[in-house]
Amino acid sequence: MDVTGGNGQPRPDENHPAEHPPAPPTPNPDPEHESVHESEHAQGRPDKPEPGDTADRTEHDRSLAHAGIARTDPPPERPKEPGGGILMGRPFGVPVYVAPSWFLVAALITWVFGGQLDRVLPELGALRYLVSLFFAVAFYASVLVHELAHVIAALRFRLPVRRIQLQFFGGVSEIEKEAETPGREFVLAFVGPLLSLVLAGVFYLALKPVEPGTVPGVLLAGLMISNLIVAIFNLLPGLPLDGGRMLRAVVWKITGRPMTGTVAAAWVGRALAVSVLIGLPLLNQSGALGGDRDVSGMDTVTDALLAAILAAIIWTGAGNSLRMARLREHLPDLRARTLTRRAVPVQSDTPLSEGLRRANAAGARALVVVDADGTPLSLVREAAIVGVPEHRRPWVPVSELAQDLTDGMRVSAELTGEELLDTLRATPATEYLVVENTGEIYGVLSAADVEKAFVKAMARPT
Numbered sequence: 001m002d003v004t005g006g007n008g009q010p011r012p013d014e015n016h017p018a019e020h021p022p023a024p025p026t027p028n029p030d031p032e033h034e035s036v037h038e039s040e041h042a043q044g045r046p047d048k049p050e051p052g053d054t055a056d057r058t059e060h061d062r063s064l065a066h067a068g069i070a071r072t073d074p075p076p077e078r079p080k081e082p083g084g085g086i087l088m089g090r091p092f093g094v095p096v097y098v099a100p101s102w103f104l105v106a107a108l109i110t111w112v113f114g115g116q117l118d119r120v121l122p123e124l125g126a127l128r129y130l131v132s133l134f135f136a137v138a139f140y141a142s143v144l145v146h147e148l149a150h151v152i153a154a155l156r157f158r159l160p161v162r163r164i165q166l167q168f169f170g171g172v173s174e175i176e177k178e179a180e181t182p183g184r185e186f187v188l189a190f191v192g193p194l195l196s197l198v199l200a201g202v203f204y205l206a207l208k209p210v211e212p213g214t215v216p217g218v219l220l221a222g223l224m225i226s227n228l229i230v231a232i233f234n235l236l237p238g239l240p241l242d243g244g245r246m247l248r249a250v251v252w253k254i255t256g257r258p259m260t261g262t263v264a265a266a267w268v269g270r271a272l273a274v275s276v277l278i279g280l281p282l283l284n285q286s287g288a289l290g291g292d293r294d295v296s297g298m299d300t301v302t303d304a305l306l307a308a309i310l311a312a313i314i315w316t317g318a319g320n321s322l323r324m325a326r327l328r329e330h331l332p333d334l335r336a337r338t339l340t341r342r343a344v345p346v347q348s349d350t351p352l353s354e355g356l357r358r359a360n361a362a363g364a365r366a367l368v369v370v371d372a373d374g375t376p377l378s379l380v381r382e383a384a385i386v387g388v389p390e391h392r393r394p395w396v397p398v399s400e401l402a403q404d405l406t407d408g409m410r411v412s413a414e415l416t417g418e419e420l421l422d423t424l425r426a427t428p429a430t431e432y433l434v435v436e437n438t439g440e441i442y443g444v445l446s447a448a449d450v451e452k453a454f455v456k457a458m459a460r461p462t
Contacts, residue, residue, distance in 0.1 A: 085165060094151050094161045096144065101168035109136040113222065120218055131215055135222055140166055142199050142227050146234075147171040149195040153188045169313060170230075178328070182253040182261070189245035196231035200224050238269030240317030262325035269318030277311035330457040331417035339453055340413065340434045340443035341365040345374060348399035352388060355380065355398045366444035368433065369402045378402035379409070379431045379444060403429065410435055413442040424450060 085097035110132040117128040124131065147164045150173040154161050162174040179185040203224035210217045234242040244265040252261035281303040342364035346355045348371075355367045367380035384401035403409075408427025413434050415423055424432065424447060434442040 085167075091148060092151060092155060094155075094164055096164045097166070099165055099167035102140065102166050105168045106133070106136045106140070109139065117218065121213070121215065124215070131219070135219055138219070138223055139226050140171075142196070142223065143171045143230070145199060146192045146196050146230065147173045149191040150175070150188060153191045157184050157188065159188075169310075178258070182249040182258075185252065186246050186249035189242040189249065192242050193231040193234045196227045196234070200227040200231065203227065236272055237265070238272035238314065238318060239265045239321040240269060240314065241272075244269050244318070244321075259325055259329060262322060266318040266322040266325075269321070270315055273311040273315035273318065276314060277307050280307035280310070328418075331421075333457045334417050334420055334450065334453055336411060336415040336420050336434055336445055337413045337442070339449050340445050341449070343368045343441070343444045345370040345376075346380075346398050347372075348377065348402075349397050351394050352385065352396045352398055352401065353393035356385070356393065366431065366446075367398055367402075368441070368444065369398055376405060376433055376441060378404045379433060381430055382446065382448075383430060403431070405433055409433055411445060412437060420450070421454070 085099040085102070088096045088098055090096070110129055112132075113135050114129045114132040117124060117131060121128065143166060144164070147166075151161050151164065154173070154175045157179060159179065160176040162176050165172045165174070175188075179188050203220050207217065207220040207224060210220060212221075235246075236243045237247040238244040239248065239262070247268060248258070248261035248265040250261070251264045252258045255261065281300065284303040285300065342362065343366040344355075344358050344362050344364045345368050346358065348369050359365065359367060366382075368376050369378040369380060370376050378399070380398050380402045388396055388401070406427065408423075409429050409432050411420075411423050411432045411434055413436050428447075430447050432445040432447070434445045436442055
């Protein structure tokens with residue numbers, strides 16, 4: 001997140017450091033992970049295709065997956081409700097949330113600004129805290145305008161925006177996809193600080209006809225200075241700040257590789273974090289940021305604590321941006337279509353031994369329970385199969401080991417990367433029914449297979 005109000009990037013989402021890389025799907029809870037064909041000690045589909053037979057195997061997989069199974073409805077679109085605090089509205093259709101941590105920073109701003117008002121306008125008395133609270137709300141309204149600038153640019157470039165969240169150290173615009181070109185990336189990052197500069201100018205012009213020693217004068221001056229600080233700080237050239245994204249765009253343009261730009265901007269961000277940790281207390285002690293004043297022990301501790309918090313946020317954000325970029329490079333390797341297992345249809349009263357025999361004969365690794373019309377009803381759980389002793393399998397119907405299909409367990413064969421992981425996380429299960437966009441059955445996807453592929457992809461060097 002931007003420390004004082006910046007935009008997020010796409011999830012896995014987002015490029016934003018406040019967001020964590022998407023975790024792989026929940027692994028199969030059974031420690032004795034075993035496929036259907038392995039449990040029967042029979043030959044199934046090899047994990048890797050032999051050279052030259054990929055096309056034949058693909059067609060074979062499809063025919064086996066579809067055999068005897070009627071079409072089903074395509075996987076429904078599930079609305080995304082990201083949450084993240086109190087919903088305040090949906091400007092441009094994007095939900096705006098206020099995180100619980102905002103109330104903490106609002107109270108802090110009210111207390112600190114109230115103390116300053118007591119020196120400037122002592123006649124206010126206790127009312128100074130009401131004025132200070134108004135300033136805190138107005139400041140975060142400015143931060144929201146900063147974020148909306150990012151959102152409008154993202155929507156203009158047809159990039160989906162998940163949400164805006166106002167939190168302790170500013171705002172986060174969670175944009176779900178990366179800009180397609182470095183030019184768009186630069187514009188997307190620059191519009192936020194630009195709007196903050198515009199707001200600072202507006203408050204400056206509004207301040208001109210106002211008498212300085214009044215409540216409106218103090219509020220307008222405070223909002224002008226705070227927006228100027230927001231703009232300048234976010235223009236610093238290091239991730240996770242907007243200036244870091246602008247630097248990333250420049251390096252991306254020069255080298256032609258977005259990853260190179262991310263690495264450069266992330267390391268500059270880490271250097272910036274160290275500079276803030278060391279330099280901010282020194283500047284405050286020298287009076288460069290606060291004028292002439294006697295620095296007490298409490299002031300020194302406060303300055304050091306603030307510098308440490310800012311440095312930690314910047315350092316963590318830079319590291320998260322780097323990890324997200326590496327993750328994004330590998331995520332396209334995760335494809336539902338290539339990870340899906342062959343499946344054979346069985347009736348609910350079919351003995352487990354017979355179902356396994358059919359699967360092994362077809363080289364399949366999954367069983368789908370269907371009704372008399374061939375409509376899929378449930379998926380036989382792999383972990384449950386392992387738990388049934390071989391001598392009992394002729395007496396156990398497959399329906400006793402199956403999990404009923406829900407809408408969330410029907411996934412599209414076209415899902416890849418981040419979208420695939422998001423879909424599986426939305427409905428945790430051990431197996432999923434994979435269907436074509438037409439509703440035609442393609443096969444069964446095991447969460448354990450996706451997890452293995454995820455780990456394998458992330459282990460490869462960038």
